[in-house]
Amino acid sequence: MGLKKSDPQVYDLIQRERKRQSEVLELIASENYVSDEVLEALGSVLNNKYAEGYPGKRYYAGNEVIDDVERLAIERVKEGFELPIDWHVNVQPYSGSPMNLEVYAGLLNPGDTILALDLAHGGHLTHGSKVNFSGKQYNFVHYGVNPKTERLDYVEILKLADRTRPRLILSGFTAYPREIDFKKFHEIAEKVNAISMADISHIAGLVAAGVHQSPIPFFDVVTTTTHKTLRGPRAGIIMCKDKFATSIDKAVFPGMQGGPHENAIAGIAVAMKEARSAGFRKYAEQIVKNSRALARSLQDFGFRLVSDGTDNHLILMDLTNKNIGGKDAQNLLESAGIVLNRNMIPFDKRSPMDPSGLRLGTAAVTSRGMKEKEMSKIASWIAAVITDHSIALQVKDEVKRFAKNFPAPGL
Ligand code: DSN
Numbered sequence: 001m002g003l004k005k006s007d008p009q010v011y012d013l014i015q016r017e018r019k020r021q022s023e024v025l026e027l028i029a030s031e032n033y034v035s036d037e038v039l040e041a042l043g044s045v046l047n048n049k050y051a052e053g054y055p056g057k058r059y060y061a062g063n064e065v066i067d068d069v070e071r072l073a074i075e076r077v078k079e080g081f082e083l084p085i086d087w088h089v090n091v092q093p094y095s096g097s098p099m100n101l102e103v104y105a106g107l108l109n110p111g112d113t114i115l116a117l118d119l120a121h122g123g124h125l126t127h128g129s130k131v132n133f134s135g136k137q138y139n140f141v142h143y144g145v146n147p148k149t150e151r152l153d154y155v156e157i158l159k160l161a162d163r164t165r166p167r168l169i170l171s172g173f174t175a176y177p178r179e180i181d182f183k184k185f186h187e188i189a190e191k192v193n194a195i196s197m198a199d200i201s202h203i204a205g206l207v208a209a210g211v212h213q214s215p216i217p218f219f220d221v222v223t224t225t226t227h228k229t230l231r232g233p234r235a236g237i238i239m240c241k242d243k244f245a246t247s248i249d250k251a252v253f254p255g256m257q258g259g260p261h262e263n264a265i266a267g268i269a270v271a272m273k274e275a276r277s278a279g280f281r282k283y284a285e286q287i288v289k290n291s292r293a294l295a296r297s298l299q300d301f302g303f304r305l306v307s308d309g310t311d312n313h314l315i316l317m318d319l320t321n322k323n324i325g326g327k328d329a330q331n332l333l334e335s336a337g338i339v340l341n342r343n344m345i346p347f348d349k350r351s352p353m354d355p356s357g358l359r360l361g362t363a364a365v366t367s368r369g370m371k372e373k374e375m376s377k378i379a380s381w382i383a384a385v386i387t388d389h390s391i392a393l394q395v396k397d398e399v400k401r402f403a404k405n406f407p408a409p410g411l
Contacts, residue, residue, distance in 0.1 A: 022411045023400045025378055027340040029314040029361025030174065030202065032231045033368070033408045034267075035274060041266040042233050050259040054249065066262050073265045076272035077237055080208050084217045088245035091268055092252050092260040093236030096201050096225040100126040100172075101133060103221055103238060106251030107195055108167055110137050115157070115166040115194070118142035120344040120352075122176035122316075124199065141166060145176075145346050150307040152176075154184045161192045171215070172199025172223075175343050175359050177291075177310040179212060186218035195244075197221040203312055205229030205363070208275045209284030212312060220244060229287060229313050229363045231280075232271025235264040283366060287313045290362040293372035297379030306345050306357065314361040318345050322386055327354040329386060336385045336392040337399035338378070368406035377402070 003011040021033070046069060052059040055067040055074075074089045083089070093099035104114070114134075117123035121144040125132040128140025141164045146153040161169060169189040171180060182198060189196035198215035204224040206212035215222050221240040226232035240248055253260070274280055288311070295310045298317060306316035319329055326342030333340060344350075345357035365374070381395050 018411055022408050023403055024337045024339045025381075025399055025403060026364035026408075027338060027360045027362070027378075029341075029359050029363070030228045031361075032228060032363045033410050034227070034231055034233065034271070035409050037274070038232055038267045038270050039410050041270045042263050044263055044266065046263040046266050047261070049262055051262055052253060052259050054253070069262055069266050069269065070260070073269040073272070076269050076276075077239065080272040080275050081214065081216055081222075081239060083239060086242045087216070088240055088242050088248075090238040090240075090245075090249055090252050091235070091265050092257060093223075093238060094257060094261060094264075095234055095236050096124075096199075096223075097126050097132075098252075098256055099223045099225070099236030099238055100124075100199060102251040102256050103197060103223060103240075103248060104134060104138060104168070105255055106247040106249075107221070107244060108138065111139055112167040113139045113141060113164055114168045114170060115141050115143060115161055115164060116170040117152075117173060117176070118144045120348055121145050121346045122173045124172060124174045124201075127170055127172055127199070145307075147347060150346055151178050152180070154181065154188065157185075158188045158191065161188050161194065165192055166194050168195040168197055170197045170199065171219075172197070172201070174202060175314065175316055177305070177312060177314050177316055178307055179311040182213055182215040183218055186215070189220075195220045197223070199223045201225040202228050202314065205231060205275065205280075206284050206287065206312060208272075209281045211281075211284040211288055221248070226268050226271060229284065230271060230275060231363070231367065232275075233264045233267030235261070235268055237268065286371065287362050287366045289372060290366050290370065290375050291315060293375040294360065294362060294379055297376045298382065301379060301383035303383070313363050314359060316343060316345055317358045317360065318356055319358060319386075320356050324386060325350060325354045326357055329358055332389055332392055333358075333382065333385060336381065336395040337403075338382060338385070338395075364408075365406075368403075368408050370406055374402075374406075 051066045055070050073091045077089045116127040126134045128135045143157045171185045186196045196219045198219045203212045207214045226235045291310045304318040330342040343357040343359035344355040350356045
């Protein structure tokens with residue numbers, strides 16, 4: 001019968017969200033527009049099947065096709081990230097938070113020390129925030145960025161690692177605009193005999209396209225969500241050296257999860273095939289070009305950027321000299337059709353609920369075909385609205401007309 005007739009309420013909500021997504025400029029660094037094909041896999045009958053266990057070892061009957069789906073996704077992840085022969089893949093994590101906790105649970109004991117980036121300097125809740133299960137269960141020690149350069153300082157990270165002797169060193173970021181030197185990270189982990197783990201959730205698409213260096217094969221474990229720059233379904237992947245495979249698989253199932261979401265796993269397979277295309281490589285290169293162009297234009301309008309620019313898909317803007325906090329700026333820009341999120345900046349003196357920064361990312365607008373020229377336009381709107389709040393509604397109208405020229409994939 002179709003949703004429109006059977007449940008007009010839900011149908012209308014989906015249409016409203018579809019309209020919202022197509023009419024705004026989506027600059028949340030962790031969001032993207034997936035292809036129709038990824039959506040087709042997500043909305044398929046694969047959703048109906050329970051498949052506790054792993055391919056060939058399921059607890060329920062009827063998993064012959066599901067086994068093939070999961071094996072295909074695993075193969076495509078191996079190809080997409082060019083994993084060495086002795087690496088293993090688990091495509092079952094429901095998303096980023098369980099994925100990281102599953103690695104800790106598989107490889108560590110409660111109370112073990114983990115070295116990770118401070119949340120306020122660009123880390124993630126699952127990297128040991130006190131309010132998160134990770135911070136309650138493990139002894140996190142946090143490194144930060146250098147106060148002058150606002151970049152990672154590998155000499156300081158080594159000193160801290162040497163002093164605290166962590167069992168695991170985590171290199172993972174949600175708001176770090178610079179390229180990460182994974183080789184240096186791994187050398188630090190080797191020196192102190194720690195397991196090296198990279199959470200590449202934000203940059204996975206750039207890594208798969210060869211636009212950002214890869215932690216593979218240096219690292220022991222690499223995790224990633226699949227829906228940010230990688231442009232796939234809401235899900236997570238764990239890649240690891242074979243010697244960690246059994247412990248990690250057990251931590252995922254039966255340790256933390258039940259039946260895997262095989263529709264999402266099929267979505268991973270589709271996205272990984274897309275990520276192998278020449279078009280995706282160009283897309284990833286354009287993300288970085290756009291990010292740099294947006295950064296330069298924002299600086300031309302007098303905005304201070306953390307670390308003075310960007311190497312990847314995201315920009316962290318410091319509003320300290322702009323007479324407006326992150327919360328108000330986020331709300332104001334949303335009312336102008338520019339959607340982004342407030343964010344702590346390193347050494348922030350304000351609170352997480354109303355920090356000094358804004359985080360902007362170019363993955364979604366690049367999926368709509370926008371290029372450097374459009375980034376300058378976006379920067380000029382941001383500057384205009386922050387300077388004169390009263391023009392927000394007028395800008396919203398302009399943004400809506402502008403966005404129509406760049407149809408979003410999947411909408
Ligand atoms: N919520 C994601 C982000 O915005 O970076 C991380 O999980």
